Amino acid sequence: MSVHPSAIIEDGAQVDPSASVGPWTLIEAGAIVGPDCVIESGVRLYSGTRLGPRNRVCHGATLGSAPQDLGFTPERAKPLTIGSDNCFREYVNISRGIKSEAGTRIGSRNYFMAYSHAGHDSVVGDDNILANTATLAGHVEVAHRCFISGQVAVHQFARIGAYTMIGGLTGVSKDVPPYVIANGQRAVIIGLNLVGLKRNGFSAEQRARIKAVYRLIFRSGRRLAEGLAAASHQYPGEETDQITAFIRASERGVTGFA
Known part of the structure; x- marks a missing residue:
């Protein structure tokens, strides 16, 4: 295991020997880092965060932080579970769960660009891309192979169907069905996602x-x-x-x- 001398791995954290941990990173007790993960500088992995194999977490990202929910108390905390081969770019933030027993769940092979966010109890499937500052509120469900453009805001409890593209600066307040392109200050379908299909x-x-x-x-x-x-x-x-x-x-x- 390659761990920079300035990194802090608390007692009770589990870091696979094949993982690498960069400078000034904090991995809290109760966090799990799987094989061949790359944890870069200034990262914080909070307790209850579970990373599968081959994930990359870039500078300044915070995974498993307390939900932005006024009703949150530590004893109500649920985990953040992450699959394999995801990339979390600079300053991505993903909250742990609070209300669903499984907590917040991120699948595999997703790409979260800088400053994107997934709120508590969200469920993100596989092979999705969230562009810069894309924001998922709590309890959002994203299926698979979706492209969510920059500065998109998805309302809590909304669902995004598979093979969907959301245009930049869009506010999504209702469910977006599969295979379409949605766009607008309040999202409307403007056609099928033919290129993606x-x-x-x-x-x-x-x-x-x-x-x-x-x-x-x-x-x-x-x-x-x-x-x-x-x-x-x-x-x-x-x-x-x-x-x-x-x-x-x-x-x-x-x-x-x-």
Whole structure:
């Protein structure tokens, strides 16, 4: 294990021998650092933070800090659990949990750019990118392979569907369904995330099905329940199931088209 002499690893912290720890970093008791992690300078890993293998945590990042919730007390603390192969750039902040037993959960292969933030009890899946200063409030759910642009603010309890792109400076107050681009001071859908879908191997047939499903649900003049039923009947397939299940599960309401 490579640990700079100025780093502090408290008794009770678990740091894998293959990990490296840079100068002026503090790893609190109760934190776990997995194999081949790189913890750079000035990082603070709070108690209850669990890092899987091959994560990189850059200068000034703080992982597992106390939730920004006025009701938080230390005895109510829940963990921050992080998968593998994530990158947390400079000054990223992720809060530990407070209300859900599993706490805050970050999957694998995510890229958090500088100053981005995930609030308490958020759940972030795999292969997502959060650009500079993108902000997830508490209890936000992000699926997988999403791109959340700079200075985006996502309201607490909102959900972001898979393969979605959120444009910069957007305020997301409702759930954003899969495969779309959302943009605006209050987010609206402005089209499908066609570039992202192509890059992720969606065929022309799949993209056409997604387009047809959204047109039927949002543009046909049907009531929402009728549109969902018609989409499942007319365009059966995995993408249709993903879209209709996401919308049916929404409690905040779903972002619509411009």
